[in-house]
Amino acid sequence: NAGVTQTPKFRVLKTGQSMTLLCAQDMNHEYMYWYRQDPGMGLRLIHYSVGEGTTAKGEVPDGYNVSRLKKQNFLLGLESAAPSQTSVYFCASSRTLSDWAKNIQYFGAGTRLSVL
């Protein structure tokens, strides 16, 4: 049982380049999230999804786009990378609409992105 899988694990980009981070979960979870983790800033929510075909903005959505075409996958895109997007990105998922379950988030291992 892989849980939440993020690809790639590491990436170096030049300013202006684009890339897509993939998050895949095999737990049939409804909710999925993308966070960035920066020193002294903690975890900040970029975008999230409450189900297939839905997305919503989080705290820091600018410069990112997301898609949830399949329930198990949540893609995070950077159209034109900037040095300020250098960070560690985490994907998470959680269970269904039950209030008890939805706040237990399961995290991926992270993607370390450097934008030069």
Add this chain to the structure above:
Amino acid sequence: AQRVTQPEKLLSVFKGAPVELKCNYSYSGSPELFWYVQYSRQRLQLLLRHISRESIKGFTADLNKGETSFHLKKPFAQEEDSAMYYCALSDNTDKLIFGTGTRLQVFP
């Protein structure tokens, strides 16, 4: 606005000493609070939640609505407790609000 504050970036203790990681929140409704932990080279994972009122790995946390706090405590720290700890708040929407985290270092 909802906010979670963890005032200490780093907390260093010796093995066997008591530990208290502070967490304060601001939320006008009835909050649900969590502690998540990230051990070295491992994924972030749920440690405990206030509604469960349980002790995990010797850690406990009590919700104090009067002081708007949810401090994490352990009477005797172990070296394996060294990790990054995040306090999180659910404001009854579809997401969690995380604090900035406290790194706990337990020296032998």
